Amino acid sequence: MAKQGMVSLNNIWKDRSIPKPLKFKLLKTLVWPRMLYGCETWTMRKADESKIEATEMWFFRRLLRVIWKDRRTNGNVLAEIGTEMTLLSLVKERRLKYIGHAERNTKTDLMKTIFEGKTEAKRGRGRPSLSYVDQVSKATGLKLQSISQKSQDRLIWRGIVKSSCAAANINPDDAARCKVG
Known part of the structure; x- marks a missing residue:
């Protein structure tokens, strides 16, 4: 759902006349609320945490128009925006x-x-x-x-x-x- 919101704003991310700090603020106000909806009640595993971090980096790379062929590190992308990973x-x-x-x-x-x-129920097999x-x-x-x-x-x-x-x-x-x- 959040990725759909990000894709629907492609005109903003591709516009070179909009400065990066403004794009970053737009990302936080238009896309992150979709991503964080109901996060207070999530029970997360390590896999879920890594998916959230990957999604955040996908947002940043999309914002900067960085494709995977560019082979840029996450640190490089974060340094260009001037932020750290904060979604998780x-x-x-x-x-x-x-x-x-x-x-x-x-x-x-x-x-x-x-x-x-x-809840009163029998526990299933495997690790709780x-x-x-x-x-x-x-x-x-x-x-x-x-x-x-x-x-x-x-x-x-x-x-x-x-x-x-x-x-x-x-x-x-x-x-x-x-x-x-």
Whole structure:
């Protein structure tokens, strides 16, 4: 869906009279919201993370009209735009912020029930799939009960989000500047 949006804006990306910084801002405002829609609830595997990074590089290469025959490295493309890869870090940061929001919501317990609930069913064969709660626990380094307790205080939770972003080599200030929507 996001790639379709990128392709539909080909006239903008091919126009040489539009400066690159403006094209980059247009990319972040017109294409990234499609890409990030509902990312707060995604449970991601390593393969999904690499697909997000590849898609981000595809966006940048399309923006600069770089074809695969040019054999340019990702670092070279990023240096020309003057940015770093931030899409995956935005997904991770938004997920943590959403958990805090869902836990503090007093109007309904539905989000809490979904977040903390378990379904009664027999587990299938093989390794258990990584759950949303497991990914949040791994990112914050906290257990489910302490996530629920600490997310009740917004200032404490913001500190946890910042420290988790710092631990994952994500600069929250960069992510805040790249925010969409």
